[in-house]
Amino acid sequence: MTNERRAETTAEATARGRTYGAFRCLNCFERNTAPSGAKSFKCPKCGFEWRLSWPMPTQPRIRGPVWETNRRLAEEATAKQTKGEK
Amino acid sequence: MALNRKIAYIDLTTGTVEAKPIPVKMRKQFLGGRGLDAYLLYNHIKPGVDALGPDNVLLVSAGVLVGTLASASSRTHVAAKSPLTGYFGSCNMGGFFSPELRFAGFDHLVIKGKAAKPVYLWIHNGEIEIRDASKVWGKGVRDTQEAIREELGDHEIKAMTIGIAGENKVRYANVMTEIKNSGGRTGMGAVMGSKNLKAIAVRGTMDIKIAHPAEALEYDKKVISQVTAAKVSQEMGKLGTLFIWGATNSQGLVRTRNFQLNQLDESDAIEPEEFEEHTFGMAACYGCQVHCRARYVIPDGEYKGVYDEGPEYTSIGAFAGEPGCRDLTTVLAANHLVNDYGMDTLEVGGMIAWAMELYEKGILTDKDTGGLDLSFGNEAAVIEMIHRIAKREGLGDILAEGPLRAAEKIGKDSIKYQIHVKGMSALHSDDRPAPALALGIATASRGADHLRSRPAIDLYHLPEPVLRQIYGQPVPYEGPLTSDYTDYEGKSWQVFWQEQCYMAVDSLGICKYHTIFLGPNFPNFEEWSKLLYYNTGLEMTPLDIWNVARRANMLERMFNLREGLTKQEDWLVDRYFDEPTKLGIPKIRGRVIDRDKLHKLIDEFYGFQGWDTKGVPKPETLKALGLEKEPSHQL
Amino acid sequence: MTKQLVIDYEKCTGCRLCEMVCSVKHEGVVNPARSRINIAKWETKGLTVPVVCRQCEDAPCVSACPTNARMRDEELGRVIVNYDRCIGCKTCVVACPFGAINWDPLARKVISCDLCDGEPQCARFCETGAIRFIEVSTANKDRQREAAGQLLESMQKPVQPAAR
Structure with missing residues (x-):
């Protein structure tokens, strides 16, 4: 029964999967790590490039895209898709 | 019992004030805050009243856990018929106002009528006074609060006030407290302005009794760690x-x-x-x-x-x-x-x-x-x-x-x-690539809104097993759930679930940033059940809290329907369907919402709600939630 | 070896959780008016400062007390009240230069920080580090290191050419 008091709550259970220090690529969602203090990062899986900041010494976050790279990659992908459709 | 709290009825036309205890029975049905406000609004506002006229009723409330050892229990809820939408008006803000309201002896205020000239309320240790506000009328939000503190001679006073916009009845004027705590959306500040009510000043030194203090302390510590570890x-x-x-x-x-x-x-x-x-x-x-x-x-x-x-x-x-x-x-x-x-x-x-x-x-x-x-x-x-x-x-x-x-x-x-x-x-988010978010704003009770039912974690690409853990409690759900935010599968359940989640915390008086809004590992119905028990002594299971949320959301829907809402208004403007997104990552480019698929989501959503195909609650749904006799005028 | 509550107001976010846990620990209720710690706030400037008993060595409240109810407890390095002797004259409330002694309006007695008998709840709950319960002799060490670090950094900078 879903209404019983359980030993571990949902929140506690899902928290076990937490990955401190890691962050996801905002294009392909691959989980990555970066050397501490790195200013930018290129996703090894999809090639998208992100500028990083470090709100905590061990936890980076994506601050924004490297505009030129990501715009080019997105436009290429869209062009390929449109071509494929034709 | 720790939960011996009061509601005050204030008539600004006649200047009368009446206070009553809030029965525990009502707490079990609606908790407090937005939940109990839904009940009060449905019971105290006659259909079709002018939102900016004296017949509108302004409700100010604290969630049932406000000021207790439940982390981030700071939320104030304000409700009335909205002068912006003509439907359910509601706003929720953080800060320090509602804890102080509880220290002053009150949990809920029901403000009726219209004052002949500008006034403010002064609520202090169980007493309510209607005072002349001519000296603060025309002042901005922060000056008003400072002037009231000066006038009453107490730095510790917390005041909820309107600014110039509220006085001018801008239809989306806020109620504000301190520098930036904003009861925004649906124009509750304009309602205050229309009643000639400039501010509500509160100060109190009365106890908020904790039912099980030692356990409450330890459990609060645990919940705080759970939140700050995210x-x-x-x-x-x-x-x-x-x-x-x-x-x-x-x-x-x-x-x-x-x-x-x-x-x-x-x-x-x-x-x-x-x-x-x-x-x-x-x-x-x-x-x-x-x-x-x-x-x-x-x-x-x-x-x-x-x-x-x-x-x-x-x-x-x-x-x-x-x-x-x-x-x-x-x-x-x-x-x-x-x-x-x-x-x-x-x-x-x-x-x-x-x-x-x-x-x-x-x-x-x-x-x-x-x-x-x-x-x-x-x-x-x-x-x-x-x-x-x-x-x-x-x-x-x-x-x-x-x-x-x-x-x-x-x-x-x-x-x-x-x-x-x-x-x-609508919020500045572009919801065309994310059907769950689009469904949320289309169906939210107060109009395009991201704080009523948005499954924001849908954007996190969470693995399906994690989604199952979250969205399968406290009522079982075995339908589809997908990690892909561009998908339509299962999104109706996520929106339905989040709607109950947010209503629950709005009734408890806890901030949404301590819930499954920003992340999957936040406190949930199970934690709230314990927080309720340790702090107030109310014994309610996670399912009981879910049902409170269902009940209150149902009343918000019933209020809207009574004011003339139709199914056609649970919908988005054409641009969501007709103009594809142009920028961003490849996954997001070229996205529109599909009309047929959104229709299907809405039908599913109505089904989960227990509404018919027109979006009206079915009689058996109302009966199951004990709402078949509303308005019942119990409070 | 004496531990004391060390306040760094720059780290205080003004959440008042310290007040809550204090009054719950001592009185079983949430009521800032009955808390032994308070947050002084300047709302329009965004400043918040926790105010709590400093457990003075030569405490004005002890000197001022006409019945010798207030006294030093050297074991825990704190100032305590013997409520059997206290007559509730509130002289200590006025005497304290920090305003850190409160009058509990419900219990009708003076209250001030008793360090929770060695486990202050305010410090335990304050995650920002604005309130810490630490060895007094080490209270300045973090800041000392920080200042020394800055000094070191400035000394290692290449010598600037003299202004012309």
Whole structure:
């Protein structure tokens, strides 16, 4: 029964999967790590490039895209898709 | 029992005040805050009343856990019939007001009638006094509070007030407390203004009794750790809600230039990290260890040196993204102005961006704008329009009427460019790539709104087993769930589940940032059940709390239906379906919402709700929730 | 070896959780008016400062007390009240230069920080580090290191050419 008091709550259970220090690529969602203090990062899986900041010494976050790279990659992908459709 | 609390009925026309205890039976049905407000509104407002007339009823309340050892239990809820939408009006804010209201002896206020001249309420240790407000009428939000403290001779007074916008009945005026705590959306400040009620000042030294103090202390510590251990809490504790901008703008999930584009490119100057340069540490609401409010001083320009708090994610969208501005000072100054005028930052930004698109399309001309160049990206025009809306000058007077009334006044095909649901502007998020988010704003009880049912974690690409754990409690769900936010499968259940989740915390008085809004590992129905028991002695299972939320959401729906809402209004404007997204990552480009698929989601959503195909609660649904006799006038 | 509550107001976010846990620990209720720690706030400037008993060595409240009810407890390095002797004259409330002694309006007695008998709840709950319960002799060490670090950094900078 879903209404019983359980030993571990949902929140506690899902928290076990937490990955401190890691962050996801905002294009392909691959989980990555970066050397501490790195200013930018290129996703090894999809090639998208992100500028990083470090709100905590061990936890980076994506601050924004490297505009030129990501715009080019997105436009290429869209062009390929449109071509494929034709 | 620890929960011996009061409700006060205040009639501003006659000047009478009556206080009553709130029966525990009502608590078990509706808890407090927004839940009990839904009941009170359905029972105290006659159908069809003028939202800005004396027959509207203003409700001010504290959640049932406010001021207790439940982390972030700081929330104040304010409700009335909305002058913006004509439907359920409701706003929720943090800060220190409702804890102080409870220290002063009250949990709920029901304010009726209209004062003959400006007044404010002074609530102090069980006593309520209606006082002359002629000295503070005309003052801004922060000056009003300071003046009231001065007049009553107590620095510790907390006051909820309206600014100039509320006095001028701008239809999206806020109620405000302290510097930046905003009861925004649906124009509750205009309702206060229409009642000639400038402020509610509270101060108290009465106890909030804790049912099981030792256990409450230990459990609170545990819940706090659970919250502050989350990565998003830590980011938010450093950068505030602005941190969301990094992820959404990077992907192309924000509306810019009204709704023409979906990314503000080359906008490095307004990234949260840039704001951080101008902040000096974070501030917190009552009892919260996340501390997501930045304290800043405006670095230059006309308002150089002025202190304010925020800005929030909403403000960056409202004053940078939507009008296409890229200057940090514009956002900081605009945020300050809307705070002090007491206006909904989101609605103001939305209305200005809309006017800018109308100007671009030639629907508004220099004649209409009084010579003001309303081109996208004109930073000075954004600031100027904020003044004009608050003071109802020129075009500002029209925009102050909100999306539908303004579009009617401007005419032509101006309505085509309005981004609203039920007459309320949408957040600057671009929901075309995310059907779950689109469904949420289409069906939210107070109009286009991201804080009523948004499954924001849908954007996190969480693995399906994690989604199952979250969305399978406290009632079982075995239907589809998918990690892909562009998918339609199972999104109706997620929205339905989140709606109960947010109603539950709004009734408890806990902040949404301590729930499954920003991350999957936050406290949930199970934790709230324990917090309720340790703090108030109320024994309610997670399922009981779920049912409170169901009951209250149902009453909000019934209120809306009684005011004439139809199924057609649970819908989005055409641009969501007809104009594909142009920018961002490949996954997000070329996205529109599919009409048929959204219809299907809505039908599923109605099904989960126990509503018929027209969106009306079925008799058996009402019976199961014990609502078949509403309005029952028990309180 | 004496531990004391060390306040760094720059780290205070003004959440008042310290007040809550204090009054719950001592009185079983949430009531800032009955808390032994308070947050002084300047709302329009965004400043918040926790105010709590400093457990003075030569305490003005002890000197001022006409019945010798207030006294030093050297074991825990704190100032305590003997309520059997206290007559509730509130002289200590006025005497304290920090305003850190409160008058509990419900219990009708003076209250001030008793360090929770060695486990202060305010410090335990304050995650920002604005309130810490630490060895007094080490209270300045973090700041000392920080200042020394800055000094070191400035000394390692290449010598600037003299202004012309």
